[in-house]
Amino acid sequence: MLKLILNRAKEIESNIISWRREFHMYPELAYNEKRTSKRVAELLTKWGYKVITGIAETGVVGILKGEDANGKTVALRADMDALPIQEENDVPYKSRIDGVMHACGHDAHTAMLLGAAKILSEMKDKLRGTVKFIFQPAEEGVGGAKRMVEEGVLKDPDVNAIFGLHVWSSIESGKIALKEGPALAATGKIEIEIEGIGGHGASPHLTIDPIVVASSVIMNLQTIISRNLDPIESGVVSICAFHSGTTWNVIPPRAILKGTYRALTFEIRDLIKKKIKNIVEKTCIAYGAKCSVNLIDGVPPTINHPEATKMARKTVIELIGEENVIEAKPTMGGEDFAYYLEKVPGAFLELGTGNPEKGTDKPHHNPRFDVDEAVLYIGTATYASLAYKYLLENFNF
Numbered sequence: 001m002l003k004l005i006l007n008r009a010k011e012i013e014s015n016i017i018s019w020r021r022e023f024h025m026y027p028e029l030a031y032n033e034k035r036t037s038k039r040v041a042e043l044l045t046k047w048g049y050k051v052i053t054g055i056a057e058t059g060v061v062g063i064l065k066g067e068d069a070n071g072k073t074v075a076l077r078a079d080m081d082a083l084p085i086q087e088e089n090d091v092p093y094k095s096r097i098d099g100v101m102h103a104c105g106h107d108a109h110t111a112m113l114l115g116a117a118k119i120l121s122e123m124k125d126k127l128r129g130t131v132k133f134i135f136q137p138a139e140e141g142v143g144g145a146k147r148m149v150e151e152g153v154l155k156d157p158d159v160n161a162i163f164g165l166h167v168w169s170s171i172e173s174g175k176i177a178l179k180e181g182p183a184l185a186a187t188g189k190i191e192i193e194i195e196g197i198g199g200h201g202a203s204p205h206l207t208i209d210p211i212v213v214a215s216s217v218i219m220n221l222q223t224i225i226s227r228n229l230d231p232i233e234s235g236v237v238s239i240c241a242f243h244s245g246t247t248w249n250v251i252p253p254r255a256i257l258k259g260t261y262r263a264l265t266f267e268i269r270d271l272i273k274k275k276i277k278n279i280v281e282k283t284c285i286a287y288g289a290k291c292s293v294n295l296i297d298g299v300p301p302t303i304n305h306p307e308a309t310k311m312a313r314k315t316v317i318e319l320i321g322e323e324n325v326i327e328a329k330p331t332m333g334g335e336d337f338a339y340y341l342e343k344v345p346g347a348f349l350e351l352g353t354g355n356p357e358k359g360t361d362k363p364h365h366n367p368r369f370d371v372d373e374a375v376l377y378i379g380t381a382t383y384a385s386l387a388y389k390y391l392l393e394n395f396n397f
């Protein structure tokens with residue numbers, strides 16, 4: 001059956017690619033995916049789906065009931081939002097919207113999931129349960145998945161398991177990577193304001209120089225990962241913005257620092273947060289400066305359920321062969337798919353789209369990011385196969 005799904009995906013490859021190009025040409029930022037979600041709803045309706053729109057503003061859900069009314073419900077998820085980046089690729093399907101670009105591959109996710117929706121609608125009589133297709137808005141840093149969950153996307157019918165897929169430019173085209181347990185990081189935002197006393201650059205003794213204090217804070221923060229974390233664990237503290245001062249002979253009154261902290265578990269994230277607060281406050285006291293430290297948690301860690309991951313691995317091995325399935329390396333990027341995994345078991349897979357010959361190996365969020373369209377059908381077949389297999393074998397995890 002999986003081979004039939006793969007063949008069918010290959011047959012409709014030109015559709016998948018043309019949807020992807022259409023989404024790519026008209027990228028939309030978080031919560032503004034109006035054109036995209038309208039198109040998704042239109043296609044799902046055409047294929048006979050029960051369609052729900054307006055979840056988390058622009059989210060769309062398609063429901064397909066298979067043969068067995070008492071069967072389980074499995075969800076498949078794609079994200080639809082683009083990024084505020086000016087595209088630098090010179091391709092016929094280049095973004096038509098100034099300053100907005102699909103530089104993470106969410107256009108491909110939407111197109112691949114549409115392909116799966118088309119295929120599964122054709123084989124409805126072979127599905128032992130219900131499939132819920134989730135097209136969510138606002139994955140990029142704003143947690144659209146959280147709102148989807150709050151607005152009931154996992155209810156009515158209640159979802160028993162969920163699978164997601166992300167194109168991955170650093171993985172060889174056509175390979176699928178996955179791993180049990182923590183796969184992506186818990187994220188957080190750092191905002192620090194250091195208040196000193198400004199004055200003349202020639203009289204530093206009459207000031208409390210926030211630039212010197214902030215520099216010391218930044219250096220001290222580096223010791224959290226190197227000196228406080230078990231070397232076997234992983235974590236990140238990066239200060240990515242340092243704003244202070246305007247000219248050459250004035251010591252400014254304040255400095256602003258911004259950055260991010262990341263970890264693969266809540267425990268490490270909490271440890272890092274405690275240390276950041278402590279180091280910033282105590283360093284500032286040592287220099288006589290005042291400070292405020294604001295640590296804003298982002299997404300939770302994306303933790304793949306062991307049984308769901310085993311099932312997914314078996315399924316993709318059957319679909320594309322053992323030689324094309326690899327163990328994923330955890331990354332410190334965050335994914336709001338984590339919010340679904342907090343509620344229901346599931347797994348998040350990575351589809352390699354990196355092909356140096358086609359130039360599709362650029363990093364995600366790069367203005368020259370692109371995907372190898374020749375493997376999108378594999379993503380479609382993966383989505384469809386995971387749903388089919390989960391319902392067929394009536395897994396209980």
Ligand SMILES: [Zn+2]
Pocket residue numbers: 103104140364365
């Ligand atoms: Zn991204």
Ligand SMILES: [Zn+2]
Pocket residue numbers: 104105106139166
């Ligand atoms: Zn992404």
